[in-house]
Amino acid sequence: MQKKFNSFEEMLKRLQEISEELESDEVGLDNSLKLYEEGIKLSKACAKKLEEAEVKITELKKSLES
Amino acid sequence: MKEDILSQILSVSEITNQIRQQLEINFQQISIEGEISNFKPHVSGHWYFTLKDSGAQISCTMWKGLNNYVFFKPQDGMKIIANGRITIYPQRGNYQLDVKSMKIAGEGELQAAFERLKKKLYEEGLFEENHKKEIPQFSSRIGIVTAKDGAAFQDMISIASRRYPLVELVIRPARVQGEGAAEDIVSGIQELNKTDVDLIIIGRGGGSLEDLWAFNEEIVAREIFKSKIPIISAVGHEIDYTISDFVADKRSPTPSAAMEIATPNTEDLLYQLTELQNEFQNILQNKLDGSRDVLNKVLNSYGYRMPQNIIKNKMQYLDNIWYRLESSVFHEFEKKKNKIEVLSNIIDSNNMVKIQKKGYAIIKQNNSLVTKAAELRKEKHFLIKFYDDEIGIN
Numbered sequence: 001m002q003k004k005f006n007s008f009e010e011m012l013k014r015l016q017e018i019s020e021e022l023e024s025d026e027v028g029l030d031n032s033l034k035l036y037e038e039g040i041k042l043s044k045a046c047a048k049k050l051e052e053a054e055v056k057i058t059e060l061k062k063s064l065e066s
Numbered sequence: 067m068k069e070d071i072l073s074q075i076l077s078v079s080e081i082t083n084q085i086r087q088q089l090e091i092n093f094q095q096i097s098i099e100g101e102i103s104n105f106k107p108h109v110s111g112h113w114y115f116t117l118k119d120s121g122a123q124i125s126c127t128m129w130k131g132l133n134n135y136v137f138f139k140p141q142d143g144m145k146i147i148a149n150g151r152i153t154i155y156p157q158r159g160n161y162q163l164d165v166k167s168m169k170i171a172g173e174g175e176l177q178a179a180f181e182r183l184k185k186k187l188y189e190e191g192l193f194e195e196n197h198k199k200e201i202p203q204f205s206s207r208i209g210i211v212t213a214k215d216g217a218a219f220q221d222m223i224s225i226a227s228r229r230y231p232l233v234e235l236v237i238r239p240a241r242v243q244g245e246g247a248a249e250d251i252v253s254g255i256q257e258l259n260k261t262d263v264d265l266i267i268i269g270r271g272g273g274s275l276e277d278l279w280a281f282n283e284e285i286v287a288r289e290i291f292k293s294k295i296p297i298i299s300a301v302g303h304e305i306d307y308t309i310s311d312f313v314a315d316k317r318s319p320t321p322s323a324a325m326e327i328a329t330p331n332t333e334d335l336l337y338q339l340t341e342l343q344n345e346f347q348n349i350l351q352n353k354l355d356g357s358r359d360v361l362n363k364v365l366n367s368y369g370y371r372m373p374q375n376i377i378k379n380k381m382q383y384l385d386n387i388w389y390r391l392e393s394s395v396f397h398e399f400e401k402k403k404n405k406i407e408v409l410s411n412i413i414d415s416n417n418m419v420k421i422q423k424k425g426y427a428i429i430k431q432n433n434s435l436v437t438k439a440a441e442l443r444k445e446k447h448f449l450i451k452f453y454d455d456e457i458g459i460n
Contacts (some may be wrong), residue, residue, distance in 0.1 A: 008232050009204035015342055021239035022349045032353050039346045043339045050332050055223060060209070060238040060257060 015039060024053050079156065084156040089161060093152035098124065098163060099171050102144045115140065117148060117163065125162040126150075135285050136168055146454040169279070176275050183309055187284075192291050192313050199296040199315045201327060202264045207234045208328055209263035209295070211254035214239035218271040218300070218321035225322050230329035236263055242270035247280035252289040259293055265328055266293065268310065269300030269321045273446055281308035290314050300324035422453035 005011045006026040019026055027035065076084075100117030107113050111130030115298040116123050126148060128136070140146065150165040170179045185191060205360060212218050214237055226233050238254040241247040251268060258266050270278070281301045290297050290313045299314035300321040311345075312316040318324035320352070364370055422428070429436040442448065447460045 006318060007204070007206050009206070012204070015224050015339075019342060019349075022346060022353075024346050029190060029353060032350055036346050036350045040343055043343050043346075047336055047339050050232065050335060055227045055231050056234040057223065059214070060236050060261065 008046065008049060011042060011049075015042055015046070018042070082125040082154060082156045082159065085161075088158070089152045089154060094152060095149070096163075097147055097149045099145070099147045100124070103142050105140050105142050113140065113165075117146075125160055127162055128165040128168070129353060132166055135283075140168070142396065145175055156346050176279065176282075177252055180309065183282065183284055184288070184312065187287055187309065187313065192287065197291070201296050201298065201316050203330060205233060205260075205264035205328055207236055207263045208325075209236045209238060209258035209261065209266040210239050210259065211240045211251055211266065211268040212270055212321070213242050214243065216271055221271075221320075222267070222325040225325035226329055229331050231332065233329055236261065241280075243273065243277045243280055248283035248286050251280055251286050253291050255286075255289045255297070259295055263295060265424045266295050267300055267318075267321070267328060268297060268314075269318070269324060270302070271321065272302040272306065278302050278306060278308055281310040281407050283309070286310055287313045298324045298327060313392045349365050419453050422451075427452050 005014065018035050022032055022035050023037070072443050081166075098117055100123075103116045103118055103123070105113070105115040111133070111368055113128040113133050113174045115126050115128075117126055117129065118124075128150075146168045148163060148165045148168045150163050150167075152161055153164045154161050170176050191197070200358075208437075210222060211219060212222075219237060223235065226235060236258070238258055240250040242251070255266060255268065268281070270281075279299055281299070283400065287309045290299070296315040298309065298316045298318050299310040300318040300323065301308045302320075304319040307317075316327060318327055419430075429442065429448055430449040430451060431442065431446065436442050445460065447458060450457050450459065
């Protein structure tokens with residue numbers, strides 16, 4: 001189940017959630033393994049995103065009324 | 067000539083109207099520098115005063131809606147630059163300056179005006195902490211109101227590229243000094259408020275107090291206060307404080323520093339990501355170890371060992387029984403069997419004696435019975451067994 005994230009912040013948020021879920025005693029071993037896998041994948045995706053990004057610059061045109 | 071003039075007799079209203087048209091068309095937008103005198107704020111909210119220099123004076127009015135935007139309280143003797151148009155007040159035969167905006171002329175005046183506005187806005191509560199919005203940690207889009215070709219913008223781009231290249235910078239080019247700068251900054255903030263930027267940085271590089279003045283204008287301050295999106299004010303150098311710095315959600319000493327406040331550091335993030343991966347690994351390892359311990363504990367528990375013990379006990383019991391069977395019943399059986407053998411031998415031998423007594427004898431050669439005459443080797447030793455004794459032949 002690959003989730004789509006809109007922003008880097010959402011990815012980090014999910015990583016934080018995974019960390020919390022993993023640490024909880026209520027999550028069984030099977031789920032822990034799944035969470036672990038998701039966490040590692042996601043953190044690598046985050047790092048890749050950061051390393052490959054380039055600042056985007058857009059210009060907001062002055063509105064004509066002003 | 068005389069007649070011409072006479073035939074052109076005008077009423078006072080007519081001539082006033084003509085003068086009015088002439089003046090109003092020619093002086094639609096002018097700036098006048100002068101000293102304020104006779105300043106009278108009317109209860110209606112309008113202002114009436116005179117601007118003068120050593121040789122002349124001109125009456126001025128400033129209407130309520132407009133003088134809202136004057137951040138300083140005009141005082142007699144203050145030198146200002148008034149912007150507006152010439153109008154005629156026919157009832158009194160006066161011409162006057164209808165002031166649209168005014169600003170202070172001269173540095174000392176600026177400083178005093180700055181202090182007055184600061185005090186006024188402070189008293190209104192515009193600087194209070196509880197109005198300040200939090201600066202987001204991970205902005206996807208950052209709006210910037212500044213000069214597009216200024217050094218400040220270039221600095222911000224390079225900081226963003228180094229620290230957080232995931233960000234999108236949305237520049238809203240604006241005049242940052244001189245006439246109309248404050249208004250342009252105000253519209254910039256308004257326009258960016260209609261976009262989905264997470265944060266706005268307004269600012270410019272260093273300059274004189276006058277250069278930075280747009281950021282000390284009340285309209286800018288009020289717009290910053292109104293903005294729904296958090297604003298960082300980044301004007302000039304470390305030592306420069308502007309009104310926008312006080313109203314903004316965050317003051318930054320320089321435009322570069324503003325971008326540092328606005329973005330997380332990629333290096334830190336990468337480090338955190340590695341830490342997180344280690345953490346995941348450790349947690350999972352601990353869980354696996356924990357589960358293994360639990361499993362071992364269970365397997366070694368008395369309860370789990372019970373069945374094995376029971377089986378072992380039964381096996382031992384079985385072995386015992388077998389041993390006892392062997393040693394008692396089986397042994398007994400062997401004993402009985404031997405006894406039977408002894409007895410049957412006795413019985414057999416008893417039979418033989420009976421037969422021999424009737425007159426039979428047994429011939430034995432080489433320890434075996436000789437039952438046929440042909441088998442007997444007469445020349446060799448043999449035995450004749452009677453019931454009472456035996457006789458050896460040869």
